[in-house]
Amino acid sequence: xxxxxxxxxxxxxxxxxxxxxxxxxxxxxxxxxxxxxxxxxxxxxxxxxxxxxxxxxxxxxxxxxxxxxxxxxxxxxxxxxxxxxxxxxxxxxxxxxxxxxxxxxxxxxxxxxxxxxxxxxxxxxxxxxxxxxxxxxxxxxxxxxxxxxxxxxxxxxxxxxxxxxxxxxxxxxxxxxxxxxxxxxxxxxxxxxxxxxxxxxxxxxxxxxxxxxxxxxxxxxxxxxxxxxxxxxxxxxxxxxxxxxxxxxxxxxxxxxxxxxxxxxxxxxxxxxxxxxxxxxxxxxxxxxxxxxxxxxxxxxxxxxxxxxxxxxxxxxxxxxxxxxxxxxxxxxxxxxxxxxxxxxxxxxxxxxxxxxxxxxxxxxxx
Amino acid sequence: xxxxxxxxxxxxxxxxxxxxxxxxxxxxxxxxxxxxxxxxxxxxxxxxxxxxxxxxxxxxxxxxxxxx
Numbered sequence: 001x002x003x004x005x006x007x008x009x010x011x012x013x014x015x016x017x018x019x020x021x022x023x024x025x026x027x028x029x030x031x032x033x034x035x036x037x038x039x040x041x042x043x044x045x046x047x048x049x050x051x052x053x054x055x056x057x058x059x060x061x062x063x064x065x066x067x068x069x070x071x072x073x074x075x076x077x078x079x080x081x082x083x084x085x086x087x088x089x090x091x092x093x094x095x096x097x098x099x100x101x102x103x104x105x106x107x108x109x110x111x112x113x114x115x116x117x118x119x120x121x122x123x124x125x126x127x128x129x130x131x132x133x134x135x136x137x138x139x140x141x142x143x144x145x146x147x148x149x150x151x152x153x154x155x156x157x158x159x160x161x162x163x164x165x166x167x168x169x170x171x172x173x174x175x176x177x178x179x180x181x182x183x184x185x186x187x188x189x190x191x192x193x194x195x196x197x198x199x200x201x202x203x204x205x206x207x208x209x210x211x212x213x214x215x216x217x218x219x220x221x222x223x224x225x226x227x228x229x230x231x232x233x234x235x236x237x238x239x240x241x242x243x244x245x246x247x248x249x250x251x252x253x254x255x256x257x258x259x260x261x262x263x264x265x266x267x268x269x270x271x272x273x274x275x276x277x278x279x280x281x282x283x284x285x286x287x288x289x290x291x292x293x294x295x296x297x298x299x300x301x302x303x304x305x306x307x308x309x310x311x312x313x314x315x316x317x318x319x320x321x322x323x324x325x326x327x328x329x330x331x332x333x334x335x336x337x338x339x340x341x342x343x344x345x346x347x348x349x350x351x352x353x354x355x356x357x358x359x360x361x362x363x364x365x366x367x
Numbered sequence: 368x369x370x371x372x373x374x375x376x377x378x379x380x381x382x383x384x385x386x387x388x389x390x391x392x393x394x395x396x397x398x399x400x401x402x403x404x405x406x407x408x409x410x411x412x413x414x415x416x417x418x419x420x421x422x423x424x425x426x427x428x429x430x431x432x433x434x435x
Contacts, residue, residue: 063394108387164390306414 023078027161030151030176034078044083045073049090049363057093060103060158063165067093067157072149075156079148080141085127088142088205089149091362092117092179095207096150099358101351106209107160111242112168113350115150116210116249117179118334120193121203123362124181131181133338135251136213136345147177172212180336186254187335188261195267196356203362208249208332209350211240218256219342224263227256227342228270232277234346235331236324238288241300244311246324249332249347250274254339267333275328279321282314332357368395377431379424381407403427 019036023029046053046069053070060066069090076089096102096115106113119129130140138144154160162168168175184191193204214237218230235248250270252260260270285291290300292308301308313322325331337343351358369376380388382404392400405420412420 065394159390159394163386165387165394167384167387 028078028152028156030148030155032176034152035080037074037077041077042070042073045077045081045086046070048083048086051090051363057090058097058103060105062105063158065158067153071157072153075152076145076149078156079152080145081149082127082141082145085142085146085149087363088119088123088127088146088203091203091205091360092146092150092207094360095205095358098360099207099209099351101209106350107154107158108165108167110167110169111211111350112171112175113209113211114172114174114178115147116174116208116347116349117147117150118192118206118208118249119146119179119181119203119362120184120191120198120206121362122201123203124184129179129181131183131336132186133340135180135183135336135338136178143179143181144177147174147179151175151177172210174210174213178210180251180334182334183254183336186257186339188257189267189335192332192334192357193359196359198359198361203364204359205362206357206359208347208357210249211348211350213251214346214348216344216346217342218344221342222259224260224265225273227259228273229277231270231344231346232274232279235274235278236280238280238285238290240348241290241324244293244298244300244313245326245330247330247332247349247351248325249334249349251334251336251345251347253337253341253343254335255342256344257335258339259342268328270333271328271331274331275323275325278325278331279323282320282322285322329355375432375434377401377403377428379403379405379428381405381409383407401431403431 020033023034023036028034049069051069053068055069056066057069057072058067072089072093073086076086081089123129124131127142128140129142160166162171182192191200192206193202194200198204214234216230216234218227221227231250240246282291286303289302292301292303292305293299293311294301294307295309296307311322378388380402385402385404388402392398403424405424409417
């Protein structure tokens, strides 16, 4: 065939392939192909922010490494972001820094956590961020590439390559990308960011350090207490316990959120119910060898272990009931997913067990 | 870092962590940093099992501490 079909640009496919292979050979990818970045393409990203390209976004002193706005932009472009997504990526870095675990080496841990980003506000609609059907799944460029921008930066700016500085035993699928938006339109409650003091007209990114997303089936019930116990039962599972307590973000499907709200429950009511019911008996903990804590690390272990000492619940004389949450604030609640089934999820987080979430505002386009 | 502050130091890790330990040494500009390794795991062993794993490396620990 001579030439390209009329109306299509002429490109040298071999040249594109050579560029992609070059990026892969240099170890600049997460295993998937990345978008090649030129200075002119990079400039389009940098135009999206008032922050200077050399401004440091986040430092990891223990690695002697830092990430600048410019490096974050390069990786966002490589991840496949459109330039207008970049303010969300920048807000994600601010939220990750505020969250605090990242700068203390959590991305190197054997636990294998991934950053989970939650987006609120008008930017969701502007960028086409998915908050509804398949919210944790694939198919939406903004979600896919904003989350991936963080991973590529972890690899390329901080050198956190698997089996090297990243010692994850198994990791989890969210290490490719994990960015959801809240389904504010189908939530019966104020949006997550409004609940935490932001204006509804602001856009925000909240960062969490997640270990897993646990699916909950509860299509059968219209009784809020039954649904609440199903959620609490998932939150309390003993397999989640390495420390004395845990934290969680419950992503309620709109149907479940409506069930609670229809019964007159506020978000705080759900939070309180889960807090009160996310408990294990002393026997259940003993059965898995987690009925005490190490006197050195405070990690859970058997009361028969030579380092064992009483856990906080025992010290406080709580009898046979051992809570996995240290406060109601250790449970965050968002609404996400489609209004089509009684399905929710518990995002198991490694993070603040109480206190406010790590949320940052997205710089507006007019800045 | 302790070594640079003048405190003789030896790092002991299990063989499962040799590669990341080496990567961290590179980050700190000390690619020649010497480690003592013991078999993995640690967390699930009894004190006598840990002692059995540590005994064979004690002379190596002393050698590194002494700057040998």
